């Protein structure tokens with residue numbers, strides 16, 4: 115295989131700390147001869163933004179597309195930038211700029227003890243969320259009228275295109291088909307948003323008919339939230355719009371043991387894609403060396419799997435599972451180990 119070219123954007127807060135561990139894991143796999151990769155670290159984040167007023171540097175998008183196969187993001191967000199403008203510029207800038215229309219967020223319970231629900235086996239929580247990643251209210255269409263007055267009007271348009279809806283639905287169904295999964299659930303709010311989500315309904319009717327072997331169903335987003343908590347085992351693949359996907363993927367993260375364990379991928383098939391932990395920069399614990407590096411390990415796993423290293427990705431998940439089983443965890447999982455101690459332990463296991 116050719117050398118994989120990876121751009122690392124550690125970002126802010128604990129993003130920096132967990133990315134360091136992901137890089138350690140990559141180097142471990144490299145030294146063991148299991149992965150061939152080159153990488154470069156970019157200092158994009160709050161520090162640079164405050165210093166130079168630059169979030170995503172000019173020319174960054176074509177450069178990423180040309181020079182890299184994949185992008186790894188730690189986390190972005192800093193209290194010194196209350197608007198979080200730099201985070202939006204970098205994260206949404208890359209998602210939109212590279213047209214990464216699939217936001218794939220797995221929800222997998224790696225150990226029973228991590229689930230906040232009673233009596234759940236690991237096999238009960240194992241699903242994939244596909245979140246549309248380039249449309250909805252996130253496109254930023256709208257504005258404020260009579261701003262700051264008692265008569266202010268705020269408008270945030272929900273943009274849904276036939277092409278945009280169709281490609282994410284097709285991606286979710288293709289995932290189900292290729293993995294032999296039987297159940298796909300599409301979720302929207304077409305009862306309250308008949309224009310925007312009526313389109314989802316119509317495109318769904320069309321797309322599902324092309325996958326007769328898949329059992330597909332629809333749930334309104336409020337019902338989905340309820341059902342995810344009541345019985346997550348009924349779901350294998352969930353596909354939904356940008357905003358609802360954002361919300362239920364946090365719900366999903368908790369079902370599997372918290373943000374410290376949630377990886378994600380932002381994909382456009384065949385193009386440079388971006389992989390990020392679902393957690394934020396966690397300013398409250400930044401710099402303390404106690405952030406859980408497992409989400410970053412699993413995110414590196416998604417990156418490697420996407421780039422063809424399927425066995426190495428499985429191995430990364432396996433060592434994370436081993437660490438949980440043996441209590442080698444950070445305080446968020448009731449352990450007493452530091453970020454780098456957990457990272458070192460995981461890397462030791464990776465070598466074996």
Ligand code: IPM
Nearest residue numbers: 201202205206360363391392
């Ligand atoms: C996420 C985050 C982002 C989102 C924010 C930081 C804009 O919550 O990746 O889930 O809403 O997509």
Ligand code: MN
Nearest residue numbers: 360361364392
């Ligand atoms: Mn989110």
